[in-house]
Amino acid sequence: xxxxxxxxxxxxxxxxxxxxxxxxxxxxxxxxxxxxxxxxxxxxxxxxxxxxxxxxxxxxxxxxxxxxxxxxxxxxxxxxxxxxxxxxxxxxxxxxxxxxxxxxxxxxxxxxxxxxxxxxxxxxxxxxxxxxxxxxxxxxxxxxxxxxxxxxxxxxxxxxxxxxxxxxxxxxxxx
Numbered sequence: 001x002x003x004x005x006x007x008x009x010x011x012x013x014x015x016x017x018x019x020x021x022x023x024x025x026x027x028x029x030x031x032x033x034x035x036x037x038x039x040x041x042x043x044x045x046x047x048x049x050x051x052x053x054x055x056x057x058x059x060x061x062x063x064x065x066x067x068x069x070x071x072x073x074x075x076x077x078x079x080x081x082x083x084x085x086x087x088x089x090x091x092x093x094x095x096x097x098x099x100x101x102x103x104x105x106x107x108x109x110x111x112x113x114x115x116x117x118x119x120x121x122x123x124x125x126x127x128x129x130x131x132x133x134x135x136x137x138x139x140x141x142x143x144x145x146x147x148x149x150x151x152x153x154x155x156x157x158x159x160x161x162x163x164x165x166x167x168x169x170x171x172x173x174x175x
Contacts, residue, residue: 004061004062005059005060005061005077005078005115005118006059006060006061006074007057007058007059007060007078007118007119007122008057008058008060009055009056009057009058010045010046010049010050010056010057010058010079010081011058011071011072012046013071013072014058014071014072014076015043015045016069017058017069017070017071017076018042018045018058018069018076018079019042019043020069020076021068021069021076021079021105021107022036022039022042022079022103022105024069024107024108025105025106025107025108028108029140029142029143029145029146030142031140031142031143035164035165037163037164037166039103041102041103042103045081048083049081049082049083049102052083052084053083053084053130054081054082054083054084054099054102055081055082055123055126056079056080056081056103057079057080057081057119057122057123058071058076058078058079059076059077059078059079059106059115059118059119060073060074060075060076060077061074061075061077061110062074062075063075067107067109068107068109068110069107076107077106077107077110077115078105078106078107078110078115078116078118078119079103079104079105079119080101080102080103080104080105080119080120080123081101081102081103081123082099082100082101082102082123082126082127082135083099083100083102084098084099084100084132085097085098085099085100085136095134095136095172097132097133097134098132098133098134098135098136098172099127099130099132099134099135099136100135100136100137100138101120101123101135101136101137101138104116104119104120104137104146106119111145116149117153120153123135124173124175127175128175132175133174133175134172134173134174134175135155135172135173135175136170136171136172137150137155137170137171137172137173138168138169138170138171139168139169139171140166140167140168140169141160141166141167141168141169142166142167147169150169150171151171153173154173155171155172155173156171156172156173157169157170157171158170158171158172
């Protein structure tokens with residue numbers, strides 16, 4: 001089913017759809033989107049991702065029945081990005097020379113269709129092309145599907161921490 005999704009770089013015209021997908025995906029995991037730490041990056045993707053040497057991809061499918069957030073060129077089904085670890089969030093771990101995944105989201109109605117794996121493969125390829133050998137990922141224990149996803153994709157759990165009420169699970173993968 002992943003052949004129906006096309007990934008491209010974020011465009012400013014995607015801003016509303018990206019925020020709506022973030023909120024929808026977080027609510028579906030039982031988390032309050034307004035309580036997720038550090039989400040200001042989604043309000044300033046150009047500066048936060050592109051200007052710092054990272055990337056942010058959106059996965060577009062042909063217009064659906066209006067269930068998915070709409071962009072100028074289709075329906076937003078998945079999104080995610082990466083940052084050089086040195087410019088990530090100040091309260092996160094630092095691994096010199098690594099890149100870190102951020103804001104990996106798949107529309108709840110489109111999960112288990114391979115979109116997340118396809119997105120991750122695209123991001124891993126871009127990370128490797130930019131010379132990074134290690135890719136980091138952090139997710140909340142309250143998102144067991146995300147924890148299982150990273151493990152299934154070859155990421156090794158390297159630690160846990162607590163931020164506010166969230167127990168975070170930290171992963172690394174050698175590229």
